[in-house]
């Protein structure tokens with residue numbers, strides 16, 4: 094983790110705010126003006142001046158500036174959710190007859206959104222994390238290469254530099270969902286990606302109490318996304334939620350260091366379990382891109398049970414006490430989930446996921462408590 098990033102996360106510039114120690118919350122929908130001329134001048138620059146919070150707002154702006162600085166991007170726009178960021182990118186950058194190439198396992202709702210876009214004559218293909226497949230899958234109308242790395246089910250890693258080089262050669266815009274790593278552990282824009290997006294709901298917010306999203310990258314692209322996807326799509330991050338995310342950001346460096354320490358212990362532990370067929374985490378991959386592009390590991394990890402029956406999976410999950418059953422990840426509390434449902438093995442296969450897969454979000458309770466909870470659950474199935 095870079096020292097400069099720790100400073101960006103923790104500093105709050107409250108000049109002119111009476112020395113406030115935390116970010117002021119501008120909980121206002123609109124901003125007023127002394128003269129009508131001032132108002133009309135501000136309206137001409139709605140993406141820079143404070144006019145309406147479905148535009149720019151000082152609290153949200155503070156967060157946007159920090160995220161842009163952390164990701165080394167020219168500009169950032171925040172949204173009311175990660176999906177708000179994803180849909181705004183598609184709405185702003187795609188036209189009918191365009192083609193999107195998805196790389197690696199992609200977050201389910203993103204692929205569902207793509208199904209809707211097919212009604213508007215936008216097509217897509219999916220390729221694995223293997224970079225060799227990318228160039229071969231590019232179509233004359235490929236407009237966007239959209240990657241997730243690491244993916245958030247099997248945690249496979251895409252070579253981001255090579256992907257960006259291929260895209261540049263074919264004049265294709267590149268987007269990465271960088272939620273798994275956060276900008277502290279991966280900076281895809283420095284490797285040639287045009288845009289990086291985040292679900293701020295996960296590690297950046299960090300406390301499972303807020304939903305938000307962000308897009309960071311080339312100023313011309315973010316400006317277009319701001320104008321179309323954000324202002325017209327309307328997925329606004331509330332100033333109060335921006336405050337909560339700024340508060341989360343202050344502890345992101347220490348939280349990530351702890352998530353990493355805990356997950357490494359959990360990997361060592363899972364490696365001793367006979368009931369486990371395979372563990373999925375970037376720490377375990379022999380992929381040379383990892384050393385080039387990742388600065389650390391977060392706590393989202395999966396493993397596959399040898400016994401893939403739904404009954405065994407259910408027994409294991411229901412035996413956990415510390416790990417709560419639930420969606421999402423990246424917060425204080427350890428969570429467990431699985432993509433498996435009774436009788437959906439074929440669907441899982443089609444999505445490239447094995448049966449018996451369990452995903453853990455390793456929280457901050459401490460590795461001893463986490464391991465003892467897992468140990469009890471393993472004892473029920475062996």
Ligand SMILES: Cc1ncc(COP(=O)(O)O)c(C=O)c1O
Pocket residue numbers: 174175176177200241245270272273291292293294304305306421
């Ligand atoms: C990898 C990834 N991207 C995007 C999203 C969407 O974010 P949100 O739930 O904030 O809309 C999620 C949510 O789980 C996610 O896991």
